[in-house]
């Protein structure tokens with residue numbers, strides 16, 4: 001199983017319950033949108049999925065690997081793009097890629113080969129020699145996605161990756177990552193923006209730490225996902 005499975009996951013920050021018995025599973029090669037308003041618990045879930053901190057309850061499996069029992073194996077199958085960009089702006093795109101590859105123990109000609117292939121996959125091959133500072137926001141994000149794919153993960157996690165991007169760039173990036181899922185990558189895309197969700201996506205709606213809906217986006221949203229989402233989360237006018 002190369003997908004993602006979360007079972008009965010809870011997490012509290014002091015007295016604040018950020019996640020309350022959350023379960024979800026994403027089949028291999030699916031794009032799953034994790035949709036929730038501010039404070040829903042999306043980043044807390046990402047922190048647990050990526051091993052930044054642990055929960056005493058629940059279970060996480062990445063591509064069949066149990067996160068608690070085999071964290072190295074689970075993390076090796078995961079690519080992550082965090083909400084806050086982590087780029088060295090003074091290095092070229094390729095140098096940023098090679099630096100990251102080295103952190104994964106990939107060096108020399110193999111690192112170069114993988115960096116070039118990943119940049120090509122994200123339509124960034126011709127920008128490899130540019131200093132990262134010269135890239136626009138969309139291209140910086142693409143570079144981070146390419147970087148997250150260099151070690152060949154089967155699951156890609158992205159935490160609100162379009163923050164700060166304009167509408168056209170957001171759409172292009174969202175479409176591009178849908179394309180990666182079409183190629184077989186399992187994608188978990190956290191967002192609070194309904195226009196990033198396609199009708200054929202798997203959709204999990206998270207609110208106040210609980211799963212409110214889980215299924216096909218087109219079925220959950222009906223004629224208007226935005227309206228439905230606002231109703232569900234009690235934010236409708």
Ligand SMILES: Nc1ncnc2c1ncn2[C@@H]1O[C@H](COP(=O)(O)OP(=O)(O)OP(=O)(O)O)[C@@H](O)[C@H]1O
Nearest residue numbers: 013016018036037038039040041042043044045192
């Ligand atoms: N490090 C922390 N310490 C204390 N409380 C926290 C911490 N991180 C998150 N919380 C709280 O947990 C709840 C869930 O927050 P979280 O950041 O996971 O939600 P989110 O869906 O990612 O929100 P946003 O879209 O605003 O990033 C919120 O009430 C938040 O205030």
